Amino acid sequence: MFKKQMVLDDVILFRTGKPFNTTAVIKEITDDFDNSDDFPYFEVKEYENYYEFVYEMDKDDYVYGLGEQLGALNKRGKEYKLYSTDDPIHTPEKGSLYGSHPFAFIDGSKKFAFMIDFPGEIVFDIGYTHKDLMTIKVPSKDFDFYLFDIEDKYEVIKKYLELTGSPFVPPKWSWGFQQCRWSYPDADTINNIAESFRKDGIPCDAIYMDIDYMKDYKVFTVDEEKFPNFEDFAKNLKKDGFKLVPIIDPGVKIEDNYSVYEEGKENNYFCKDKDGEDFVAAVWPGLTHFPDFLNKEARKWWGEKYKFFTDKGIYSFWNDMNEPSIFYSLKGFNKLVEIGENLRGNEDMGIKSFLAKEQMFDMANNREDYKSFYHRADDGSTVNHDLVHNLYGYFMAKATVEEGFDNIIPNQRYLLLSRSSYLGHHRIATIWMGDNMSWWDHMLVQMRMLQSLNMAGFFYTGADVGGFGSNASPELVIRWMQLGAFTPLYRNHSALGTREQEPFAFDEETKDIMRDIIRLRYSLIPYSYSEYMKSVSELRPFIKPLHMDYEGKRVKEIEDQYMYGDSIMVAPVHTQNAKGRFVHLPGDDKWLCWVASKYDERKMSIYFPGDFYVDADLNEIPLFIKENKLITISEPMNYVGEKEIEEITVIGLVTDKAEFTYYEDDGETKDYQKGKFAEALITVEKEGNEYKFSVEKDEHENPETGETYELAIKRIKFEIYDEHGNIIENTIEI
Ligand code: MIG
Secondary structure, X not given: OOEEEEEEOOEEEEEEOOOOOOOOOOOOOOXXXXXXXXXXXXXXXXXOOOEEEEEEOOOOOEEEEOOOOOOOOOOOOEEEEEOOOOOOOOOOOOOOOOOOOOEEEEEOOOEEEXXXXXXXXXXXXXXXXXXXXXXXXXXXXXXXXXXXXXXXXXXXXXXXXXXXXXXXXXXXHHHOOEEOOOOOOOHHHHHHHHHHHHHOOOOOOEEEEOHHHOXXXXXXOOOXXXXXXXXXXXXXXXXXXXXXXXXXXXXXXXXXXXXXXXXXXXXXXXXXXXXXXXXXXXXXXXXXXXXXXXXXXXXXHXXXXXXXXXXXXXXXXXXXXXXXXXXXXXXXXHHHHHHHHHOOOOHHXXXXXXXXXXXXXXXXXXXXXXXXXXXXXXXXXXXXXXXXXXXXXXXXXXXXXXXXXXXXXXXXXXXXXXXXXXXXHHXXXXXXXXXXXXXXXXXXXXXXXXXXXXXXXXXXXXXXXXXXXXXXXXXXXXXXXXXXXOOOOOEEOOOOOOOOOOHHHOOHHHHHHHHHHHHHHHHOHHHHHHHHHHHHHHOOOOEEEHHHHOOOHHHHOOOOOEEEOOOEEEXXXXXXOOOEEEEEEOOOOOEEEXXXXXXXXXXXXXXXXXXXXXXXXXXXXXXXXEOOOEEEEOOOOOOOOXXXXXXXXXXEEOXXXXXXXXXXXXXXXXXXXXXXXXXXXXXXXXXXXXXXXXXXXXXOEOOOOOOEOOOOOOEEEEEEEOOOOOEEEEEEEO
């Protein structure tokens, strides 16, 4: 039985029972419900313990959404199990990854969208069992179902974000390049990496610290032997423009006198088993307890722990392993020992170790283990983990931000990556896409996920550039670095035991090409940052699949081209040994093609709509600037904020009128929310054969201090193309 409420125009909430308060939705829901059984679009089937929603798909219906998932952009033809899972083998048939985002769009004979706010497993069978039926199974009688009876996808996303909150804004430096590896084992290694970037003139803004920085993998500790004078080490790197980003794992090592363990145990901050004992699971540190992030007191305790780092000027983190990933539980391990016992005597056949290994894999991330522990929710109730499983990573981020940063560094912007996430996570943090591989296919996987995640509110996200697992060839890393330059999170990461992937880990030519790509990325930051801030304030995705802007089945099938901001369509080369690729240019607009390699080298040509093979040598990536749209570039720097940007160059193909809003703020604090920012409205207009250029400054006043935020740019250069490819140049001092 459902009751319903109109929560926003054309957004109807259908509620059954007493849903767990996931806090995915921040819009206040009143008690003002009507009883109703008229559920549009779906046939609703009620069973003893669950509901099923069945939608009969038209043969031409497309289904988009579900955020972080594998497989095609159009979700039709597969089964998805939304149950957050640490699965490092991202092959196309997999139906569960680290995050759960039950929000989907039907785009076909009927157009609408829906979101199911339920934190346990939801199974989406989208034309898998029966090719034209979508069946969604929610194993509960307590959840919220939001129906967006809206055709336009931008409008749906806007309403979705009005419900769940606008996407978070990381510091400006997070548009810089970021280097990671599991692991840089000690301070010397990290200092050498930093030095190599500067010595080689390769811009870089952040270096990550993976699990080996900790003492015996104990969270909120630093191994002082490997990192002596940690505070000075962090300070010195910062002086040189490098931000350190430590990993944080939730499992707290069981070890007497380790303060995090002692405090958690004493105050009952850990998840409990059915007997009320602290639940034991093995992860990196060995046997651990899991903090109960669903409990406010525990969140507060955890959030304050980040002070250990924020006091040292470190404000950015990656919360890993928070599905939570379990190697094995104590119960599982005891079983294994039994099996081992049974196998005694067979040692020399080698079978014991083999079987044990198989068993170990079976034991990891086991559903029985998830069913065997409990949370104490904020309302005092005890909840079985399995029913709220998909919240763990999101609530860890809430602990980090709402109970941590909001108190200890309230005005500071931060970059917080999390591996696991749920609906609503995007407003306080973001995710990276987890353990991909150095496989060509995974570049396509990244592009699909990037588009889907943007539709789910994760505007700033990205995957491990170059691939995490397995070994990358120089060609693969180059192509991936090109793609990565057009994803918000631009982080190269690789796994322990795999080939090194830093720009200088390869031959000189590869390094030179990678330097040029990274410099191109930095030169585009004035564009990327301006467009990002606009997308957040307008609640329009920053990355857009072509089907968001164009109609027709041709564009709906395009997965490897997307809009990066409103002006650039990017078409990365993502296949082995390719020297170019096919590109579809949609709509009626012409496109200014920039086969880009160096930021200051223009290889431009004008294209009309249609399908083309575009050449792109190993050092080149095809970019298409939309007719009557503009981009802005500047001189690259070693790191974001090294120098003030005083001059930008505006590039575009203008046949009528083009406008661009260039945006500036301090890039580090939340003061922009109080008006501490400035914009320049740049206009290029063609009248007859004449071009008119204008720049209007909009420097805001901070209502609290009365201060005006002044633009740093002083000069705007124009490189405008007409439809014949002629260049019109101009400079305006402002
Ligand atoms: O079990 O910390 O996704 O980025 O390098 C593996 C080591 C744990 C998984 C993360 C990956 C990270 C790795 N972690």
